[in-house]
Amino acid sequence: MTYSIFIDGGAGTTGLEIADRLKDRPEFTLIQLDDDRRKDAEARREAINDSDFTILCLPDAAAREAVALVGNNRTRIIDASSAHRTAQGWTYGFAEFRDGQRERIAEAGRVSNPGCYPTGFLGLVAPLVARGILPDDWPYSVNAVSGYSGGGKALIGRFAEEADIGFRSYGLTLDHKHMPEMRHHAGLTHDVIFAPAVIRAYRGMVVEVPLHLGAMGLDVRADDLRSALQEHYTGSPVVKVHADQDMSELLVREDEAASDRLDLFVFGSGDGSQVRLIARLDNLGKGAGGSTVQDLNIMAGLEETAGLRL
Numbered sequence: 001m002t003y004s005i006f007i008d009g010g011a012g013t014t015g016l017e018i019a020d021r022l023k024d025r026p027e028f029t030l031i032q033l034d035d036d037r038r039k040d041a042e043a044r045r046e047a048i049n050d051s052d053f054t055i056l057c058l059p060d061a062a063a064r065e066a067v068a069l070v071g072n073n074r075t076r077i078i079d080a081s082s083a084h085r086t087a088q089g090w091t092y093g094f095a096e097f098r099d100g101q102r103e104r105i106a107e108a109g110r111v112s113n114p115g116c117y118p119t120g121f122l123g124l125v126a127p128l129v130a131r132g133i134l135p136d137d138w139p140y141s142v143n144a145v146s147g148y149s150g151g152g153k154a155l156i157g158r159f160a161e162e163a164d165i166g167f168r169s170y171g172l173t174l175d176h177k178h179m180p181e182m183r184h185h186a187g188l189t190h191d192v193i194f195a196p197a198v199i200r201a202y203r204g205m206v207v208e209v210p211l212h213l214g215a216m217g218l219d220v221r222a223d224d225l226r227s228a229l230q231e232h233y234t235g236s237p238v239v240k241v242h243a244d245q246d247m248s249e250l251l252v253r254e255d256e257a258a259s260d261r262l263d264l265f266v267f268g269s270g271d272g273s274q275v276r277l278i279a280r281l282d283n284l285g286k287g288a289g290g291s292t293v294q295d296l297n298i299m300a301g302l303e304e305t306a307g308l309r310l
Ligand SMILES: NC(=O)C1=CN([C@@H]2O[C@H](COP(=O)(O)OP(=O)(O)OC[C@H]3O[C@@H](n4cnc5c(N)ncnc54)[C@H](OP(=O)(O)O)[C@@H]3O)[C@@H](O)[C@H]2O)C=CC1
Pocket: 008, 009, 010, 011, 012, 013, 014, 015, 038, 039, 040, 056, 057, 058, 059, 060, 062, 080, 081, 082, 114, 115, 116, 149, 150, 151, 152, 153, 154, 283, 284, 287, 288
């Protein structure tokens, strides 16, 4: 059985990453539009409806428009944009973050891929909240840095033009589009305080949640959080919870290699009461293209990690 795949937005940063992961897979054939027709609504409608799976790598408005072009019950959609991440009728495409999610993805007709930052945040916090180890009513802070490819072609262009930008903090109006997704899927009662930044690396990101467990009035310590995460992700080929505590630094290289892994760390103070929960991932890997291909594999009933860079 071969599946036909259309990547709408296939000439963009995420679309090209996904095509690269699929190009040597005999299970898939790619429907491609010539460059002069790739934004033509009729050409896109035809390609979408000819496909078994359409993957949306578009700005949010164009992603909504693409969904409205589906005129059959067969074509299944995976949306990499943030248009449908908390929408009714859509399944959140993060197989590992809560029990039963992989099975929901396998059956779904509409899957919305997580944002890159929420993948780090939810990967760390959601299993701990679900187990009652961390509270659902704490105002969590999320500090993060991303490679500039996270902002797509526009930000890649800007970092090429303004060669002196080394660090860019943003989200300064405290309304970043990933905040509803983090709150919703972690089941929190408050929005997180989200402080994202971009660094002069093409890809890669570090997402951190600092916690003062003592001041929060919790009895658990760093080791308990790490053990719970290790138990939750046991056997996962994609998500690794690191045991080592003696690291003195975590680096993102300017020319970091592509990776579809999600690496989680729990660093604690001597008494374990102060904790830094840290996720390291590739914004174009588990943060976008890697998780899309993982979801596609699950939906198509194929080996879940086929084509991934682990
Ligand atoms: N980059 C990342 O790390 C991540 C990105 N995402 C999401 O994935 C989606 C794509 O992002 P990214 O690849 O970075 O963005 P890019 O800007 O690099 O690519 C978007 C592509 O969509 C094309 N496009 C825009 N409007 C239309 C339209 N109406 N019809 C057809 N094609 C259209 C653009 O065309 P043109 O080339 O002419 O501009 C471009 O090729 C976004 O929603 C983004 O938020 C999600 C997770 C991480």
